[in-house]
Every structure is written in structure tokens, then in C-alpha cells.
Amino acid sequence: MKPLLMMRTKGITGPAFANHTGIRGLSKSVGNSIGGVRAIAGWAGNPNCTGDGTGVVTVNFSDDVTYTNGTTGVSVTHSNGGVFTLGSASGNGTSQLAYTGSWNIEPVHGDSILWSYDADTGDYVDGESEPLISQTFRLVNCTSLVLEVLSYSVTQIDTPNGDTINRSQGIDVVFNQYVTATKAGVTATVHGAEQFVVISGSGTDTLRYTLQRAIFKHDVTWAYDAVLGDITSGSGEELSSVPEFTVTNLLPEFTTWDYNISAPNSYTDTLWDNDGTRFDED
Numbered sequence: 367m368k369p370l371l372m373m374r375t376k377g378i379t380g381p382a383f384a385n386h387t388g389i390r391g392l393s394k395s396v397g398n399s400i401g402g403v404r405a406i407a408g409w410a411g412n413p414n415c416t417g418d419g420t421g422v423v424t425v426n427f428s429d430d431v432t433y434t435n436g437t438t439g440v441s442v443t444h445s446n447g448g449v450f451t452l453g454s455a456s457g458n459g460t461s462q463l464a465y466t467g468s469w470n471i472e473p474v475h476g477d478s479i480l481w482s483y484d485a486d487t488g489d490y491v492d493g494e495s496e497p498l499i500s501q502t503f504r505l506v507n508c509t510s511l512v513l514e515v516l517s518y519s520v521t522q523i524d525t526p527n528g529d530t531i532n533r534s535q536g537i538d539v540v541f542n543q544y545v546t547a548t549k550a551g552v553t554a555t556v557h558g559a560e561q562f563v564v565i566s567g568s569g570t571d572t573l574r575y576t577l578q579r580a581i582f583k584h585d586v587t588w589a590y591d592a593v594l595g596d597i598t599s600g601s602g603e604e605l606s607s608v609p610e611f612t613v614t615n616l617l618p619e620f621t622t623w624d625y626n627i628s629a630p631n632s633y634t635d636t637l638w639d640n641d642g643t644r645f646d647e648d
Contacts, residue, residue, distance in 0.1 A: 439488020551595020
């Protein structure tokens with residue numbers, strides 16, 4: 367009998383081999399087999415649910431994949447009886463394959479969408495011409511993913527400027543999808559004073575609203591009015607209104623507005639609250 371580690375078995379799948387760990391933005395595998403190249407991320411739409419992903423399924427692999435027929439052995443289904451009829455595949459020789467096609471039943475919110483590969487009928491091979499094993503992977507349901515805020519925090523932003531580090535503070539709002547936005551509809555306050563915010567991060571999953579000077583003792587709030595705002599996911603989902611929310615303040619104590627490397631104490635007298643008291647006074 368050959369040693370167990372030397373044996374190669376084709377098409378092993380099953381719950382015992384499932385990887386049930388996942389991170390934000392990546393789907394969880396359900397029944398991925400041990401060994402070989404495997405699916406590690408996937409979307410029923412474009413990568414990260416950006417743009418118009420109608421009629422597209424995208425799967426990322428742990429290494430490059432080559433095929434003769436990219437759709438043979440591949441199936442995509444969802445839990446509400448939906449079947450994705452495959453038209454073509456692209457990305458041959460890369461670690462990301464995109465499939466075009468159409469659903470007989472469009473997925474809705476809550477549907478579980480699965481990409482499956484059957485090694486007995488498919489011809490996928492890795493960079494060493496070894497055949498891929500059978501596997502199934504759960505995709506992110508881009509077409510019906512409800513746009514939500516995952517976290518809020520106030521952070522310090524250090525921008526080098528010669529010998530000086532210019533410091534500012536911002537509210538980082540993290541979403542469960544990539545979003546586009548302007549600052550419309552957003553109200554931010556620091557120490558009770560409404561802020562004139564500057565926004566960055568449109569086109570990513572994190573919007574940053576740069577504030578007028580805030581310190582570690584300040585209460586910072588963020589609110590969003592969907593009637594006035596335009597925060598939208600790549601799949602066209604609009605963010606619902608968010609009532610005023612006190613944001614976790616992660617600013618360090620005794621922060622100076624700017625820090626001069628050659629004169630580190632030159633800015634220590636510039637920290638004042640909006641009510642005229644120093645930051646270290648009650």
C-alpha cells in the first residue's frame with residue numbers, strides 16, 4: 367500500500383473537507399476538497415460586486431487555471447431553483463475566470479448561490495497540468511446584496527509634508543460592498559458642531575469623511591439622509607437612511623495638529639476644544 371500522503375484521489379468532496387472560515391468580502395467554501403487549486407472567492411456578478419454584473423459570474427482561484435472548454439463541468443445554481451445557463455468563459459490561464467450566461471430565475475435577497483466544478487467531466491488543470499478536483503463554492507449574491515454599514519470609527523490621518531507631518535481626523539465608514547458617493551446627505555458633528563466634511567474613498571468599500579479638528583475627548587456623530595444622499599453600491603443598491611450615530615473615537619490622547627520632526631514641541635500649545643478649554647481640562 368502506498369503511504370497516504372502519496373495518494374492522489376480525484377473528485378473528493380464532502381462536509382469533512384469543508385472550509386468554514388471566511389472574511390469580509392469573500393464567500394465561504396462549502397465542500398472544497400483537500401489539495402490542489404481551488405476556488406477562494408466568487409461573486410454572482412463582477413468582482414467585489416462592482417458595476418453592472420448582470421449575466422456574469424466571477425470565480426477567483428488559488429492559482430492559475432487552464433482549460434480547453436471553460437464551461438464543461440461547471441454549474442451555477444441558487445437555492446430558489448435558479449440555474450445559470452452558461453454561455454462562455456474567459457480568463458483562460460489566469461486565476462480569475464468569468465462566466466457569462468443567464469438565469470432561468472433571477473436570484474433574490476437571501477438566495478444561496480453555488481458554483482460547482484465536476485472533475486469527471488471538466489478539463490480544468492493547474493500550472494503543472496494537474497487536473498483540478500471536484501469542488502463547490504458559495505458565491506456572493508451581488509444582484510440582491512443589501513447595502514449595509516459594517517463599522518464606523520474616527521481615526522487620525524498623518525500626511526508627510528517635508529519635515530512636518532500634517533495631521534487631520536476622519537470618520538471611516540466601512541460597507542459590505544464597494545460604493546460610490548459624494549458627501550450629499552451626510553451630517554457629521556464634532557463636539558456638537560456640524561462639520562464641513564471632505565470625502566474620499568468613492569469606488570471602494572470605505573468612505574472617509576475628513577473633519578475639522580477633532581480630539582480624543584470629543585463626541586463625534588455621523589448620520590445619513592437617503593432622500594438627499596447618493597451612496598450606492600456597484601450593483602445599484604442604495605443605502606437606506608441612517609439616524610445620528612455616535613462614532614467610536616479611536617484618536618490617540620495628546621494628539622498635536624501637526625508634528626515637526628526638527629521641533630517636536632512647537633505645536634503643543636495649539637490643542638483647544640470648541641468651547642475654549644484645553645483638551646486636558648474638564
